[in-house]
Amino acid sequence: MQELSQVARNIPVSMTLAVSDKAGALKAAGQDVIALAGGDPDFDTPTHITAAAFKAIEQGATHYPSPMKGITPLLEAIALKLEQENQIKVDPRTDVVVTPGGKWALNLALSILLNPGDEVIYFDPFWVSYPSIILLNGGVPVRVQLNSTDNFTITAELIQAHISSKTKAIMVNTPTNPTGRVLTQAEIDVLTAVAVQNDLYVLSDEIYEKLIFDGRRHISPAAQPGMAERTLIVNGFSKAYAMTGWRLGYLAGPGEIMKIAARINGQTISSSATFTMHAAVAALTDPQDCIAAMRDSYQARRDFMVPALNSIEGIECAMIEGAFYLMPCFPNSSKNSMQLADALLDLAGIAGTPGAAFGQAAEGHVRFSIATAMSELERAVERLAQIAHKL
Numbered sequence: 001m002q003e004l005s006q007v008a009r010n011i012p013v014s015m016t017l018a019v020s021d022k023a024g025a026l027k028a029a030g031q032d033v034i035a036l037a038g039g040d041p042d043f044d045t046p047t048h049i050t051a052a053a054f055k056a057i058e059q060g061a062t063h064y065p066s067p068m069k070g071i072t073p074l075l076e077a078i079a080l081k082l083e084q085e086n087q088i089k090v091d092p093r094t095d096v097v098v099t100p101g102g103k104w105a106l107n108l109a110l111s112i113l114l115n116p117g118d119e120v121i122y123f124d125p126f127w128v129s130y131p132s133i134i135l136l137n138g139g140v141p142v143r144v145q146l147n148s149t150d151n152f153t154i155t156a157e158l159i160q161a162h163i164s165s166k167t168k169a170i171m172v173n174t175p176t177n178p179t180g181r182v183l184t185q186a187e188i189d190v191l192t193a194v195a196v197q198n199d200l201y202v203l204s205d206e207i208y209e210k211l212i213f214d215g216r217r218h219i220s221p222a223a224q225p226g227m228a229e230r231t232l233i234v235n236g237f238s239k240a241y242a243m244t245g246w247r248l249g250y251l252a253g254p255g256e257i258m259k260i261a262a263r264i265n266g267q268t269i270s271s272s273a274t275f276t277m278h279a280a281v282a283a284l285t286d287p288q289d290c291i292a293a294m295r296d297s298y299q300a301r302r303d304f305m306v307p308a309l310n311s312i313e314g315i316e317c318a319m320i321e322g323a324f325y326l327m328p329c330f331p332n333s334s335k336n337s338m339q340l341a342d343a344l345l346d347l348a349g350i351a352g353t354p355g356a357a358f359g360q361a362a363e364g365h366v367r368f369s370i371a372t373a374m375s376e377l378e379r380a381v382e383r384l385a386q387i388a389h390k391l
Contacts, residue, residue, distance in 0.1 A: 016037060020035065036380060048286050049280075052278050069266075070271075070272070079095070079096060088252075095255050098272050104269065108261050111137045119168060122134070123173075124143045124145045125359045126359050127173060142164075144161075163198055168200065170195060174218065176322075179318075179325075181320075202227065203234065206235045212295070218322075220233065301324075305317070347391075350384070
């Protein structure tokens, strides 16, 4: 038989999904496992959003959408959201494409930006799929390692040290998975200055933008001077609206790029599901109280978990600013993060994702998701207190 694609064969399994699947299998086998590995909110999709989907289905929204890149009410709702919440002006007719999930929006963006061998800078710790998505689209991932002792702060010096004649784009995520950092205005200024100076595109993953704590605010690179023409925004409905299973996201950016995005969408996935788009219209245009309620719940869980973890000898955990992940480290342990994650599962029945899955800067850490019930988090802390000395 002919040889298969070397790139495809070498793409690793998503560690977060693998750990979640392992935890699910153990649960199915009757073991008492506390699942803190995944990124799926424990809340159900708000009822007014699901009601909009049912209504759309009953009214016949089971055919191809028109336009295929997104129904007009949703394109307009996204454009209005970007203008009112992010101070970004886009034309709903030309500058937005709806996608089946944010992950496809990332793929779509990179498939347009990259020629073979183009380099894409991304920051370590990183969401596990970033380097794989870059590779699958013909690019070369260039990792910029941040420092945990500096709260994973982005600096101009760090970025500039990794720029070459082949650099095409910078990928950035704020709020950040897995660190829970929210980029400051100073960091956004650094990012935009480097992008403009070196004529680079910025791919801005903003999927957690509504899950920010303590009165902080989300700052989009696209809203900064000189950035609208070089920034592609990836966002979606999975995290803020607890719509992970709906598989719905969007890509927004300059019209000339988005024209190509719509064409590629048409030649690959055709479109997102029509009735889910009607649900997304309700999500964006109806009252946003549901988001505030979920965000406040995540913040309460953070406020419980971080002090509780720090009270256990042998565990240190930084306070997070957004998203719903904690990344404690185990400074007295001789185990690497894979061994730590295995020990936590074997000794305490706690499923966490090893830090190594998120890059070298996260080695020695394990990522815990707090997108689960407070009662489960309380049980996790009790178990950790009993076995931490064994780690």
